[in-house]
Amino acid sequence: MTTALNLVNVSLEYPDGGSTLKALDSVNLTVSEGEFLSLVGPSGSGKSSLLAVAATLIRPTSGVVVINGQDVAALAEADRTALRRDKVGIIFQQPNLLPALTAVEQLLIREHLRGNPLKEARRTAGELLDVVGLSGAEHKRPHQLSGGQRQRVNIARALMGSPSVLLVDEPTAALDHERSESVVRLLRRVTDEFHTATVMVTHDTEFLPLTDAVATMRDGRISRALVPSSRTLVG
Ligand SMILES: Nc1ncnc2c1ncn2[C@@H]1O[C@H](COP(=O)(O)OP(=O)(O)OP(=O)(O)O)[C@@H](O)[C@H]1O
Numbered sequence: 405m406t407t408a409l410n411l412v413n414v415s416l417e418y419p420d421g422g423s424t425l426k427a428l429d430s431v432n433l434t435v436s437e438g439e440f441l442s443l444v445g446p447s448g449s450g451k452s453s454l455l456a457v458a459a460t461l462i463r464p465t466s467g468v469v470v471i472n473g474q475d476v477a478a479l480a481e482a483d484r485t486a487l488r489r490d491k492v493g494i495i496f497q498q499p500n501l502l503p504a505l506t507a508v509e510q511l512l513i514r515e516h517l518r519g520n521p522l523k524e525a526r527r528t529a530g531e532l533l534d535v536v537g538l539s540g541a542e543h544k545r546p547h548q549l550s551g552g553q554r555q556r557v558n559i560a561r562a563l564m565g566s567p568s569v570l571l572v573d574e575p576t577a578a579l580d581h582e583r584s585e586s587v588v589r590l591l592r593r594v595t596d597e598f599h600t601a602t603v604m605v606t607h608d609t610e611f612l613p614l615t616d617a618v619a620t621m622r623d624g625r626i627s628r629a630l631v632p633s634s635r636t637l638v639g
Contacts, residue, residue, distance in 0.1 A: 405436040407470075408568040408601035409458055414467030416453050416624075427453040428464065429624035433574030435601040437568065440592055442612050443605045451605045454621065455571045458603065460488045462598035472568045489514075493600070495572040499554040501546040507533060508542040508556045511564050525564070527559030532560040535597070536590060559590060563598060570600040575607050588614050
């Protein structure tokens with residue numbers, strides 16, 4: 405099983421008055437292609453910080469982040485941006501869709517802004533909307549979609565460009581139980597079909613059995629890992 409995301413001894417400190425606050429404390433984490441890991445833990449334990457470091461949005465104070473075999477710190481800024489764009493899909497709690505754009509346009513906007521030809525991207529976008537169960541809704545704008553459908557557009561958008569790593573921050577926080585379950589099931593299916601290394605921060609413990617492994621954070625440390633399958637190495 406190929407490792408897609410590897411954090412080695414990663415620490416992150418924020419300035420805190422005259423001293424520092426350790427948001428991540430010597431975190432080790434390995435997630436393989438096709439593996440779905442849940443990340444749980446109390447508020448302030450460092451879950452979002454871990455996602456931000458894994459997404460290459462924040463540089464750790466120390467330690468190594470490897471995505472798809474590439475040591476992120478060794479990359480020049482432009483290469484790091486390209487790695488994030490091409491290899492990392494990020495799904496936040498709120499879909500952050502642009503109100504004026506249709507579902508398919510939400511998926512195409514990045515290609516459009518880059519001036520890339522849209523023919524191929526349009527085909528991919530249509531296929532991805534189909535995967536997430538939105539065929540027929542391609543031309544609807546966010547206000548014409550339900551909360552669950554908007555989150556599905558968000559997931560499809562994150563899959564544009566075939567990321568190796570999918571980082572998902574509380575995708576069900578704004579959804580009712582039924583829609584939450586279907587979104588987590590969709591993330592399970594997407595992980596299986598696209599072989600992404602998926603890390604999902606969640607408070608919904610009832611959906612943990614849909615994932616391969618659970619890592620628990622406390623005070624910046626990954627303190628415990630339940631490993632229902634032998635596919636995950638944490639800690
Ligand atoms: N930009 C920042 N500057 C300073 N401290 C921060 C910053 N972001 C987070 N922190 C602190 O780092 C610690 C970890 O925060 P983080 O948001 O990663 O935790 P979390 O587990 O995601 O919490 P939640 O479940 O509430 O989102 C907390 O003590 C938080 O106050």
